[in-house]
Amino acid sequence: MPIIKHTLFFILLLSVILLLGGCWNKRELNELAIVTAVGVDKSDELVEISVQIVNPSQVASNKATSFQVPVFTYHAKGKSLFDAIRKLTTLTPRKPYYAHAQIIIIGEEMAKEGMNSILDLFQRDAEGRSEFNIIVTQESTAQEILSVLTPLEDVPASKMFKSLKVSEAAWGTTESVILDDLVQSLGGIDHSAVLPSIQILGDADIGKSISNIEKIESPVQLQYGGMAVFKNYKLIGFLTEQESRDYNFLNNHIKSTFENIACPEQGKISTEIINSSTKVTGHFQNDSPSITIQLDIDQNIAEVGCHLDLTKPETIDALNKETSRQIKESLERTLHTIQQTYQADILKFSEVLHREDYHAWNRIKKDWPTLYPELIVRIKVDVHTKGIGTATKLKLN
Template identity: 25%
Template sequence: MYSFLVFGTAGCWSSRELNESALVAGAGFDRRDGKYQLTIQILQPGKLTPSTRGQSERAVYVSQDTGKTIFEAIRTFPHQTTRKLYWSHCQVFIVGREIAEESVTKTLNWFYRNQELRPLSYVAMSEGEASEILMTKTHLNPIPAYDIASDIKTLSDTSQAPTVTLKDFMKMTANPIGTAYMPVLNKMRIVGTAVFLHDRLAGELNWDESRGLLSLNGLVNSGKILVPSSTTVRTERTEQQDFSTFEIIHENVTRKVKFVQSKPIVSYHIRCTVDLADDPSLEQHSTSDVKKLEQEASERIKQQAEACIQKVKDWHADVIGAGEAIHRSRPREWQRLKDGWEQKFPSTSIEVTADVRVRHEGLIRGRM
């Protein structure tokens, strides 16, 4: 009796050759004649080497197609590129405003489910059409989509607007409260934050309101605070207010909830440690001067947070975690409030306090 061992063939059976793939660097979504329009930047690796002029050529080409669904649009691309799209190098997804007003998760759902794609790609909304951004030429980076992704990543250092990945956004929209946000692009520049309620655009926050959003959610990693200085620049014709700049070293937020006559009051206390990075005064700072600057900076943070709260209350969009704070601290009360929370949120009392402390106060007072 003979025994036979059958060995399966080993190897990368699902591998794909580079010359058979179109490597996607970035993608944008718009509406066109009732269909989805997909715009993609496809990498051209051969053009990534510096040219004879000392600059890199544009290392991508832009392609477009449409479909009744996103999947249909994707599947028609091989007819244009003669290669199958490969998504693992895609670093940014840009949603056009019309798509944002309709449904974002419906558009991004296929990409989130796709095992080939890393869900850590960044997402952003375009104030106009996403295709216009992806067709814009840049001089600093031969791959414009990567330039945008780099700018979004830098937001975590400047704390001007939120850094949001595909995974982050899909998790936010899955929250029962149904709110989410992502940065907003105007051409190639980030200009604020888009706020979503039930998967549709509710409105946009400007720079100050975006900083308030980050502070209220404990997402400020670093950045700057600009406050009026005690000095004034005078010339023969004008008198101009000077400013002092603080560098944020650390910031966190504490949320507390109390109930008065069965109504919730959510309190946010923002603590911020800073260094005085730039000050026009050549004189030594006294302790009272430092305290005054700290108060000015604290008031600035509070104003930004309150401006954000007012906007999102107008939109009934709780992107500041008020409902979550109630849920965590008073779960039984939250059971009573959670149904129809978006209608109750605008009338919910929210209090904000901020406390800025200058680090290394002695170094500020005297190096003269």
């Protein structure tokens, strides 16, 4: 009996050992090149990939030296993106490791051609992640963007990532878009989406030099611009900075921003938007669709540049109405651009109407491309002032 127990125990132990995979596919850190950002450009009839790779000896604070750059960039071309990625290994001393990439930058010309193959490859890549942010270049290439050295942040990819988050939270003209969100958005009825855009301020060639981060004011900087508009997987244009902020208002993505309101006589008032809530509803009347957008906005008085007594309720009431009017007019202008100029349903009105009445939607969906540009959209804006500060009576000198 004890022999049988020992035999069974041995068989069980052997089975467990066989089931354990261990680290059969492990790779040591010193065998890898850590990629922080990836760029994809169109180069004639080829696809060009650029990777930004960390220089470990320089980024480590206790080993940093003054004569080395914090990152290196490598570039390779191929007939396809996968081909270019494989050819990249002929240049890099270590195998590129993409799991820590924060940013993927799509060159403007590549984006105009279409992003189907790019998204397909990154979705299928088992080594990659779906949490990285996707950005489009404006008036430059992805290679040029990745070659610019940035102050404060040793790794330029970290600078781009943090600037995107900060501007999204405090200004409202950008929006973080990760791979999964982009694929889902482009998979909608008219395959439309938006992505943040980035551009170079200054001479791109100077931005490659270490001198760009050795001066009090960097001569070359990276700056986020207006949102890039996509339809059918292709870039069709860019929203302006104001239009991008309006888009985020309409899409309920404003966390904080500000408004400049003209005073009744002269001067301006600056207000800080501290909260914005947007509700979008769809309606059908005899199979004729329409959309209603209700915005409820809270603001604080930030700066007063005219004669005003903020202790009077009528002053605050007038300020609320003027802010509401100004925001509403700007939103209507931007909506007209989105519907008429780009004819891209980036605000996903089709999904709102489908949720409202899917039977009615099924009857009109085949005509949506012609219905959308003329779709009636009613915008309502209610602004409420919550704080006026401690100085309630301010006058110009």
